[in-house]
Amino acid sequence: KAGVTQTPRYLIKTRGQQVTLSCSPISGHRSVSWYQQTPGQGLQFLFEYFSETQRNKGNFPGRFSGRQFSNSRSEMNVSTLELGDSALYLCASSFGQPLYEQYFGPGTRLTVT
Amino acid sequence: AQKITQTQPGMFVQEKEAVTLDCTYDTSDQSYGLFWYKQPSSGEMIFLIYQGSYDEQNATEGRYSLNFQKARKSANLVISASQLGDSAMYFCAMRGSGYSGGGADGLTFGKGTHLIIQP
Numbered sequence: 021k022a023g024v025t026q027t028p029r030y031l032i033k034t035r036g037q038q039v040t041l042s043c044s045p046i047s048g049h050r051s052v053s054w055y056q057q058t059p060g061q062g063l064q065f066l067f068e069y070f071s072e073t074q075r076n077k078g079n080f081p082g083r084f085s086g087r088q089f090s091n092s093r094s095e096m097n098v099s100t101l102e103l104g105d106s107a108l109y110l111c112a113s114s115f116g117q118p119l120y121e122q123y124f125g126p127g128t129r130l131t132v133t
Numbered sequence: 134a135q136k137i138t139q140t141q142p143g144m145f146v147q148e149k150e151a152v153t154l155d156c157t158y159d160t161s162d163q164s165y166g167l168f169w170y171k172q173p174s175s176g177e178m179i180f181l182i183y184q185g186s187y188d189e190q191n192a193t194e195g196r197y198s199l200n201f202q203k204a205r206k207s208a209n210l211v212i213s214a215s216q217l218g219d220s221a222m223y224f225c226a227m228r229g230s231g232y233s234g235g236g237a238d239g240l241t242f243g244k245g246t247h248l249i250i251q252p
Contacts, residue, residue, distance in 0.1 A: 053239050063224065065239030076238050108176055112240075118230050119166035119185060122240065124178035 022047065024113050024125035032131045038099040041128045045092050045113030051075075052094035053122060054086060057108040066109075069094050070116050098130075106132045135160045137225050137243035144248050146215050153200070154210040154246045156225030162186075164230035167208040168240065169199065172222040181223075184208060220250045 025044045033039050045052050053076075054066040065078040069088035086096040092113075098105055108129050112122035136159040146152045158167065169181040184192045184199045192199045200209040208227075212219055226240040 055239065062244050063226075063240075063242035065241070068239055078239060110178060112178070118228055119164075119183075121168060121180050121183050123180055124170070126175070126177045129176070 024111060024123055026109075026111050026125040026128050028128060029126060030129050030131075032133065033101050034133055035101055035103060037101050038097060039101060039130060040095055040097045041109055041111075041130075043094045043096075043111030043113075043125060045094070045111075046123055049113035049115055049123075050092055051114045051116040051122075052088055052092065053112045053114075054094070054096050055110045055112065056080075057110060057127075058104075058106070063110075066096065101132045103132050106130060135162070135165075135227055135229060135238075135241040137227055137241055139225055139243035139246050141246045142244070144246060146248065146250055148217060148250050148252050149214055152212045152215050152219075152248065154212075154223050154225075154248065156208045156210065156243060158206050158208060158225070158227050160227065160229060162229035166228050166230070167199070167201070168226040168228070169197070169208075169210045170224045170226060171219075172224060172245070174221070178224070182210065215250050217250050217252060220248060222247050 051070045053068040057063045068076040072088045083099045088094045108127045110127045112124045114120045114122045138157045165186045167184045171179045182194045182197045184201045196213045198211045222245045224245045225243045
């Protein structure tokens, strides 16, 4: 069974631009969560989508948004990029119950210059 | 709110020795799950082991076991017979069940322990 895939793997953007990251979950998984990892803040939860609905949201500004499609694929968008948005963005998929394990993709490394 | 504390920023261990990575947690949820993940230098988070708060037995997965002490709010990961390929960052994480009515946020992670296995 294929794992979680994320595209692109690497991205370089300029301050003020916007970016869209994509995540395809494991087949059969209906929940997709997004996390941001930085050296200073560690791993932080961004949001979770289940059956095309945002189920939970972390403490991030409105510049961070996401959506989920009917095939469970998810995208996250960051508008008006700031230098501090440089991070590894990890996507995780699961069957959907909160206490089920989440399986992570390889991540997208975003650099904002 | 949930909090995970990993007090060992880095550890050096000789190959074939057992290693214990510490994790303590704090939560007001009655039902919750504890997770351990491994992150090699490539960046991908690899799921290792899960322990539910109502599980009476400690979880085991191959060379990994979770030493769960609920009263002490600790969930230490034990790796038996360490191998060179075990060198990586290790993260302890938790999540509430959401049954208390507050909803289940995403995983809350600790800062991690950088484990280096020496030959």
